[in-house]
Amino acid sequence: MELLPMYALTAVVLEFKMAAIALVQGRGRVSTGHFVLPEDAKLFKGTEVTQEAPIVDRASKVWRNDLENIPIFLILAGIYVAAGLSAKAFAFYCVVFMAMRIAHTYTFINAIQPARTIVFTIGALIMFAMMIQILIEVVF
Amino acid sequence: MELLPMYALTAVVLEFKMAAIALVQGRGRVSTGHFVLPEDAKLFKGTEVTQEAPIVDRASKVWRNDLENIPIFLILAGIYVAAGLSAKAFAFYCVVFMAMRIAHTYTFINAIQPARTIVFTIGALIMFAMMIQILIEVVF
Amino acid sequence: MELLPMYALTAVVLEFKMAAIALVQGRGRVSTGHFVLPEDAKLFKGTEVTQEAPIVDRASKVWRNDLENIPIFLILAGIYVAAGLSAKAFAFYCVVFMAMRIAHTYTFINAIQPARTIVFTIGALIMFAMMIQILIEVVF
Numbered sequence: 001m002e003l004l005p006m007y008a009l010t011a012v013v014l015e016f017k018m019a020a021i022a023l024v025q026g027r028g029r030v031s032t033g034h035f036v037l038p039e040d041a042k043l044f045k046g047t048e049v050t051q052e053a054p055i056v057d058r059a060s061k062v063w064r065n066d067l068e069n070i071p072i073f074l075i076l077a078g079i080y081v082a083a084g085l086s087a088k089a090f091a092f093y094c095v096v097f098m099a100m101r102i103a104h105t106y107t108f109i110n111a112i113q114p115a116r117t118i119v120f121t122i123g124a125l126i127m128f129a130m131m132i133q134i135l136i137e138v139v140f
Numbered sequence: 141m142e143l144l145p146m147y148a149l150t151a152v153v154l155e156f157k158m159a160a161i162a163l164v165q166g167r168g169r170v171s172t173g174h175f176v177l178p179e180d181a182k183l184f185k186g187t188e189v190t191q192e193a194p195i196v197d198r199a200s201k202v203w204r205n206d207l208e209n210i211p212i213f214l215i216l217a218g219i220y221v222a223a224g225l226s227a228k229a230f231a232f233y234c235v236v237f238m239a240m241r242i243a244h245t246y247t248f249i250n251a252i253q254p255a256r257t258i259v260f261t262i263g264a265l266i267m268f269a270m271m272i273q274i275l276i277e278v279v280f
Numbered sequence: 281m282e283l284l285p286m287y288a289l290t291a292v293v294l295e296f297k298m299a300a301i302a303l304v305q306g307r308g309r310v311s312t313g314h315f316v317l318p319e320d321a322k323l324f325k326g327t328e329v330t331q332e333a334p335i336v337d338r339a340s341k342v343w344r345n346d347l348e349n350i351p352i353f354l355i356l357a358g359i360y361v362a363a364g365l366s367a368k369a370f371a372f373y374c375v376v377f378m379a380m381r382i383a384h385t386y387t388f389i390n391a392i393q394p395a396r397t398i399v400f401t402i403g404a405l406i407m408f409a410m411m412i413q414i415l416i417e418v419v420f
Contacts, residue, residue, distance in 0.1 A: 008219045008278040012271050015212050019264070022208075037201075039253040061317075063208060068302075068343060071211040071351040072295050078218060078358060079288045113319040124299070131292050138288040148359045148418040152411050155352050159404070162348075177341075179393040203348060211351045218358060 003081045003090055010077065010094040014070050017102055021063045024109065028056040055109075062108045065120075066101070073097060073127050080130060083138045093130045097123055143221045143230055150217065150234040154210050157242055161203045164249065168196040195249075202248045205260075206241070213237060213267050220270060223278045233270045237263055283361045283370055290357065290374040294350050297382055301343045304389060308336040335389075342388045345400075346381070353377060353407050360410060363418045373410045377403055 001009075029035060032053040033046035041048040052060065080090060100123035107116035141149075169175055172193040173186035181188040192200065220230055240263035247256035281289075309315055312333040313326035321328040332340065360370055380403035387396035 004219070004222060005279050008223070008274050011212075011216055011219055012275055012279070015216065015267075015271060018208070018212065037251070039251040039256075043253045043257070067207055067347055068298070071215065072291075072298065072354075074212075074215045075351065075354045075358070076291055076295065078215070079284070079291055081222070082284060082361070083288070111317070111319040113323045116319075117323070127295075131295060134288050135292055139285050139292070144359070144362060145419050148363070148414050151352075151356055151359055152415055152419070155356065155407075155411060158348070158352065177391070179391040179396075183393045183397070207347055211355065214352075214355045218355070221362070 001087070001091055003084065003087050006087070006091050006094050007074075007077055007081045010098055011074050013098050014066075014074070014101060017105060018063065018066050018070065021059050021066070021105065024059045025056050028053050028059065032056075058109065058111075062105055065104070065108070069123065069127070070101065073130075076127065076130055076134060079134055079138065083134070085133065085137055089133065093126050096126045100126065141227070141231055143224065143227050146227070146231050146234050147214075147217055147221045150238055151214050153238050154206075154214070154241060157245060158203065158206050158210065161199050161206070161245065164199045165196050168193050168199065172196075198249065198251075202245055205244070205248070209263065209267070210241065213270075216267065216270055216274065219274055219278065223274070225273065225277055229270075229273065233266050236266045240266065281367070281371055283364065283367050286367070286371050286374050287354075287357055287361045290378055291354050293378050294346075294354070294381060297378075297385060298343060298346050298350065301339050301346070301385065304339045305336050308333050308339065312336075338389065338391075342385055345384070345388070349403065349407070350381065353410075356407065356410055356414065359414055359418065363414070365413065365417055369410075369413065373406050376406045380406065 029040075029046075029052075030044065033044070034049040034053050035041040035044065035046045036049060036052055038048050040046070051057070077090075077094065080093075100119045103119040104116060104123060107113075107119060169180075169186070169192075170184065173184070174189040174193050175181040175184065175186050176189060176192055178188050180186070191197070217230075217234065220233075240259045243259040244256060244263060247253075247259060309320075309326070309332075310324065313324070314329040314333050314336075315321040315324065315326045316329060316332055318328050320326070331337070357370075357374065360373075380399045383399040384396060384403060387393070387399060
């Protein structure tokens with residue numbers, strides 16, 4: 001697959017994955033009927049609480065971890081595409097990173113360790129490999 | 141308007157909108173004199189507290205929601221521009237998304253429901269429409 | 281330096297800087313043995329607590345501030361590169377922004393004020409200068 005289609009696919013898949021967390025959060029709020037915002041408690045006829053339900057809080061941590069990793073990966077991937085580097089290596093980075101981030105969300109939501117730490121680390125190493133290639137081929 | 145100028149305008153407007161939240165937070169901290177960081181309490185001659193003032197906390201939630209939506213929208217929009225897809229559809233996506241995110245900040249800060257949920261949902265649907273178009277025209 | 285290499289260098293340096301915060305957090309969790317997630321407390325044979333250690337919480341605030349500033353800076357910088365604007369001005373924006381964000385992390389982790397507020401403000405002003413240039417040369 002060429003660079004731009006692969007890049008587009010990766011961005012779309014990862015955004016669908018992130019948006020799926022919003023569904024976990026919404027379901028958690030409605031099923032418990034607990035809302036931290038008074039206007040939401042009123043709208044959904046629930047109870048105003050000071051802390052989110054555990055599953056909502058956990059989903060929030062998953063998303064936060066995504067925000068620390070996915071936008072910067074996609075920005076670096078955009079630089080890779082603009083520089084026109086190897087399409088084969090790019091497909092490898094993208095497919096592994098997508099798989100690891102999906103596995104990270106699954107293992108984080110379901111509290112599965114040490115799998116979560118392992119898939120997180122592989123995802124981070126893939127991003128670093130792409131960064132090193134960018135440094136060598138684009139910067140120096 | 142061509143693709144790149146429209147894209148540039150959208151990114152600049154959304155960044156100005158996000159930066160405006162920082163002003164709400166700063167004003168909230170100074171007007172209450174409450175700071176969670178001891179070095180800030182000392183610098184601004186305020187009181188060290190363990191929790192931010194309600195308006196500062198609310199502004200923080202608005203910004204968090206922005207971070208979950210705006211960078212990924214702009215990254216997808218960048219792919220759209222790089223692929224050179226329809227400028228008319230792009231202007232529609234950008235203008236509606238900008239309007240919905242500005243309305244989202246306004247309704248969130250002022251606790252206006254169900255308007256907040258409605259404008260959030262329209263913004264998310266616009267992003268999904270752009271993603272579907274990218275999937276069809278760039279990936280497949 | 282040309283636009284794309286300068287852009288690539290900035291993205292890589294800022295991602296390394298953000299990733300360094302993860303090391304501060306990891307070291308903070310392991311040295312205190314305090315974990316907010318029960319599966320992590322079990323894996324690392326630590327204690328489950330309801331609140332992160334102060335240094336971990338502080339590192340989290342640093343990263344949150346990075347997320348509010350770095351991805352959007354890089355997205356705007358990508359637009360600047362795509363538009364092919366002045367390479368000299370771009371190198372100035374990138375070098376100053378990188379230096380200010382590194383100094384921001386250092387002063388935030390070590391609670392040094394008013395230096396933290398000063399370097400944050402200079403970084404924000406640099407981003408705004410780049411935005412104004414983009415508005416003038418790309419949008420209008």
